[in-house]
Amino acid sequence: RVMAAEWGYSPTNGPDVWARLFPQAGGARQSPVDICTSIASSDSNLEMKKLTFAYESQSDLRILNTGHGWKVEAPQSGSRLEGGPLGEDIYQLEQFHCHWGETSAEGSEHTVDGRAYAGELHLVHWNTTKYQSFAEAAQHPDGLAVLGVFFDVGNESNDEIEKIVSTLSEIKFKGQFTDIPDVIDPTTFLPSGLGYWTYLGSLTTPPCNECVIWIVYKEPITVTEEQLVQFRCLSACSGEAEEFIVKNYRPPQPLGNRALRECNA
Ligand SMILES: NS(=O)(=O)c1ccc(C(=O)N2CCc3cc(O)c(O)cc3[C@@H]2c2ccccc2)cc1
Numbered sequence: 102r103v104m105a106a107e108w109g110y111s112p113t114n115g116p117d118v119w120a121r122l123f124p125q126a127g128g129a130r131q132s133p134v135d136i137c138t139s140i141a142s143s144d145s146n147l148e149m150k151k152l153t154f155a156y157e158s159q160s161d162l163r164i165l166n167t168g169h170g171w172k173v174e175a176p177q178s179g180s181r182l183e184g185g186p187l188g189e190d191i192y193q194l195e196q197f198h199c200h201w202g203e204t205s206a207e208g209s210e211h212t213v214d215g216r217a218y219a220g221e222l223h224l225v226h227w228n229t230t231k232y233q234s235f236a237e238a239a240q241h242p243d244g245l246a247v248l249g250v251f252f253d254v255g256n257e258s259n260d261e262i263e264k265i266v267s268t269l270s271e272i273k274f275k276g277q278f279t280d281i282p283d284v285i286d287p288t289t290f291l292p293s294g295l296g297y298w299t300y301l302g303s304l305t306t307p308p309c310n311e312c313v314i315w316i317v318y319k320e321p322i323t324v325t326e327e328q329l330v331q332f333r334c335l336s337a338c339s340g341e342a343e344e345f346i347v348k349n350y351r352p353p354q355p356l357g358n359r360a361l362r363e364c365n366a
Pocket residue numbers: 223225236239247303304305306307308310313
């Protein structure tokens with residue numbers, strides 16, 4: 102389908118029309134959502150089963166320009182995300198990427214009491230206990246677990262994000278990819294405070310599969326305006342035409358009657 106390749110974030114191909122091409126986008130457990138902190142229930146059994154993660158440090162990870170942003174492929178058979186809302190299953194890191202806006206007044210996908218952050222990092226994991234591949238996992242309601250980390254703009258640049266930023270000039274155009282020479286440790290992307298909100302949702306881009314257990318950290322990490330400016334220099338096109346990826350976030354979707362739980366680790 103020609104159109105399927107053209108979804109994006111502009112008025113003619115953006116979130117408001119995705120459901121025409123991708124029926125799941127109009128479902129009842131879509132993401133992101135506005136996190137209304139007053140309705141988040143502090144769920145005791147979440148405290149009981151602590152969320153634990155273990156990542157490897159990897160070098161030469163491939164980063165690519167997807168046309169909708171940058172994505173670092175980080176299949177880590179040695180990584181494990183488990184506990185918290187994930188039941189008895191083990192989830193493995195597959196990739197991480199980010200969403201941002203035209204200015205730093207917007208850019209995150211989840212919002213907190215209506216407030217948007219300047220961006221949002223997603224660490225995407227899949228359920229290796231139950232499924233044989235990422236693609237298979239994405240067809241099931243408990244297939245993926247995504248850790249969301251908000252970006253605040255501050256004066257100190259984030260060293261780990263800087264390793265990403267330093268490669269962006271090599272992947273200016275859609276489809277280009279390169280290897281990140283530096284060693285990347287996904288743990289360094291996580292905030293020091295490990296309190297989070299969690300709910301059942303979906304991919305925030307087409308095909309918007311309703312297969313994600315979302316875990317959104319309460320505490321943002323800090324990046325600089327310059328680092329976000331570099332994100333906005335990526336081109337959404339593969340050729341000479343320059344259409345910068347200045348925004349790639351989906352606005353909040355109805356929470357409906359879904360439970361929103363919180364855990365103050
Ligand atoms: N923002 S997010 O919810 O964390 C998220 C996570 C994964 C994916 C993802 O891996 N996708 C969806 C978009 C996409 C586009 C492609 O061109 C492609 O080759 C793969 C993907 C995958 C995907 C596609 C179909 C089923 C599941 C994932 C996208 C967004």
